[in-house]
Amino acid sequence: xxxxxxxxxxxxxxxxxxxxxxxxxxxxxxxxxxxxxxxxxxxxxxxxxxxxxxxxxxxxxxxxxxxxxxxxxxxxxxxxxxxxxxxxxxxxxxxxxxxxxxxxxxxxxxxxxxxxxxxxxxxxxxxxxxxxxxxxxxxxxxxxxxxxxxxxxxxxxxxxxxxxxxxxxxxxxxxxxxxxxxxxx
Numbered sequence: 459x460x461x462x463x464x465x466x467x468x469x470x471x472x473x474x475x476x477x478x479x480x481x482x483x484x485x486x487x488x489x490x491x492x493x494x495x496x497x498x499x500x501x502x503x504x505x506x507x508x509x510x511x512x513x514x515x516x517x518x519x520x521x522x523x524x525x526x527x528x529x530x531x532x533x534x535x536x537x538x539x540x541x542x543x544x545x546x547x548x549x550x551x552x553x554x555x556x557x558x559x560x561x562x563x564x565x566x567x568x569x570x571x572x573x574x575x576x577x578x579x580x581x582x583x584x585x586x587x588x589x590x591x592x593x594x595x596x597x598x599x600x601x602x603x604x605x606x607x608x609x610x611x612x613x614x615x616x617x618x619x620x621x622x623x624x625x626x627x628x629x630x631x632x633x634x635x636x637x638x639x640x641x642x643x
Contacts, residue, residue: 466517467524474531477510492532511578511601514540515547515566522569535576535599538563538590539583541613548583550613558585559593567593579603579623580613580633587619597627604638611638 481490491497491507500507510533517536518524528536538559541551546563548554556563567590570577577598579587590598600623606614615623615630623630636643 467519470512470517470528474510477508481508490532492534509534512536516540516544520545520562522565525566525569526573529573529575533575535578535601536570537578537581538566538586539581541581548586550581550583554583554585558583558589564589564593571596591622591626598623599628600630602631602633604633609639609641614638
């Protein structure tokens with residue numbers, strides 16, 4: 459696994475602290491944004507708007523209270539998995555253990571909706587994708603995915619998935635890393 463799960467909370471908090479320090483030390487250049495209005499205001503001031511995100515739901519250590527604390531620290535979106543399967547959601551490059559989302563995984567999605575945190579479906583297995591879309595009451599994002607019609611990388615989304623995100627009111631961000639946009643590499 460990318461990071462031992464029992465160390466994920468500490469590592470995530472270290473990254474959040476580093477981001478907050480960056481914003482404090484370079485306040486004339488970057489500011490934390492937690493709302494769309496913040497982004498517009500910060501951009502109008504000629505600064506970078508920094509948005510905290512977590513890549514990999516394993517970072518909550520299977521605890522909704524940890525998710526809520528991350529939100530209070532300014533995290534506004536989280537991928538449900540990294541490429542690996544965690545204890546409640548199947549990742550796209552790992553063995554499926556849950557047939558998508560577990561009941562707790564659905565609770566995570568519902569809590570993210572309640573908080574106002576975007577559910578990021580980049581890195582999830584196809585069944586996890588469909589379970590998340592079935593569970594969410596809010597638009598989802600795929601912050602860094604691409605299209606399988608262009609490149610067959612496993613993390614890329616097929617046309618049905620892209621249409622489903624559009625119908626959900628969500629957004630798909632293109633991953634410009636070469637192996638996600640070209641079959642030549």
